[in-house]
Amino acid sequence: MSDVPGDRRYTESHEWVQVLSDGSARMGMTDHAQEAMGEIVYVELPEAGTALKRGESIAVVESVKAASDIYAPVDGEVVEANARLNDHPELINDKPYEDGWILRIRPARTADADKLLDAAAYTKTLES
Numbered sequence: 001m002s003d004v005p006g007d008r009r010y011t012e013s014h015e016w017v018q019v020l021s022d023g024s025a026r027m028g029m030t031d032h033a034q035e036a037m038g039e040i041v042y043v044e045l046p047e048a049g050t051a052l053k054r055g056e057s058i059a060v061v062e063s064v065k066a067a068s069d070i071y072a073p074v075d076g077e078v079v080e081a082n083a084r085l086n087d088h089p090e091l092i093n094d095k096p097y098e099d100g101w102i103l104r105i106r107p108a109r110t111a112d113a114d115k116l117l118d119a120a121a122y123t124k125t126l127e128s
Contacts, residue, residue, distance in 0.1 A: 002032035004123050005097055009073070009116035012125055016097065017073045017113050020104075024079050025113055028101040029061060029070060029092055032126055037063040040089045043102065045081035052076045052105060054112070059102055061092065070102060074112040080104040 008016045014033035019025045034040065044060040052058055057069035058078070082101050085091060092100035107113060117125065 002035060002126060004119045006119040009113050009118060010122035011073050011116055013071050015071060015073050017116060019113050023110055024104050024106050026101045026104050027073060029096055031096050034092050034096045037068060038065045039063055040092045043085040043089045045085065046078050048078050048080055050078040052078065073116060075108040076105045078103055079106050
């Protein structure tokens, strides 16, 4: 079974969001998604300042098997992209919830993250 930390929120398209103390949020690809993709070999990241609209593609992750879009979980703005992924995209495979985060974003409305799936609800989507 995939790892699903309880301190984050999740989307049905397998992104996770962790709200930080400064009101920004770190986001990335879930353990389930990285497992399904296989070995990650490239990540295309947006620039800081890029506007986000919930549900739109904001990044691309490529593996030896496929390419997959990463979707904005909430409206907002990119604060920072994880530049380490440029040289070490495999961090998404190794530590998807720690060093393998993809973006830090500033949600337009902080409460929007609360509307995403909690760990229990996300786990149920994986079971069905």
